[in-house]
Amino acid sequence: MSVPDTGSSAGSDASSDTGSDATAVTGSSTGVVLVGPPTAGKSSIGALLARRLGVPFADTDALVAKAAAKPVGDVFVDDGERVFRELERGAVARGLESFGQGGGVLALGSGAVLDPDVRRMLTGLVVVYLEAGFATVAKRTGMDRPRVVIPGNPRGMLRAMLEERRPVYAELASITVSTDGMAPEEVAADLAKRLTAA
Numbered sequence: 417m418s419v420p421d422t423g424s425s426a427g428s429d430a431s432s433d434t435g436s437d438a439t440a441v442t443g444s445s446t447g448v449v450l451v452g453p454p455t456a457g458k459s460s461i462g463a464l465l466a467r468r469l470g471v472p473f474a475d476t477d478a479l480v481a482k483a484a485a486k487p488v489g490d491v492f493v494d495d496g497e498r499v500f501r502e503l504e505r506g507a508v509a510r511g512l513e514s515f516g517q518g519g520g521v522l523a524l525g526s527g528a529v530l531d532p533d534v535r536r537m538l539t540g541l542v543v544v545y546l547e548a549g550f551a552t553v554a555k556r557t558g559m560d561r562p563r564v565v566i567p568g569n570p571r572g573m574l575r576a577m578l579e580e581r582r583p584v585y586a587e588l589a590s591i592t593v594s595t596d597g598m599a600p601e602e603v604a605a606d607l608a609k610r611l612t613a614a
Contacts, residue, residue, distance in 0.1 A: 447519050448611065451588060452526065461523075488525070504528050512537060544591045545589035
């Protein structure tokens, strides 16, 4: 689930581009898709970026919740991951279609990129990987505090999930930006400059 990035840790530069430069989006039909782990700031940064670019914004978690008429967490619990992923795939398609020729910004749920159909939908789009390290994600999800041993080892499961998804994010990315220690406004401003550069 996408959670707003509070940018609370110290440190990184928002311009750590490890992918190729994106073409300008202003006045074009280019879509910008934000991917990354939970709490990287896809929803908050996406909304700010869309505002700066003057294009529509959509969030797949919000689209799934609307289609299911309940929160995404409840879809997982009540209906299972398979149903959630089907709804999410449809949400990605609807989100991209809603932008039309003017382009837009779409924030994807953190696991959406595991679906081969979703990855195919991203072909030709500018994909921005909002990177967040394990320590940052653990802190933002509340898993950085000492606690009693919980069966299933949530921290270990979180680390394994991040390790599984990181290569997929990196492979899809046109631009990679670290969000560790960065406020959403800083990341959005940096991305807007780079995306509209001639």
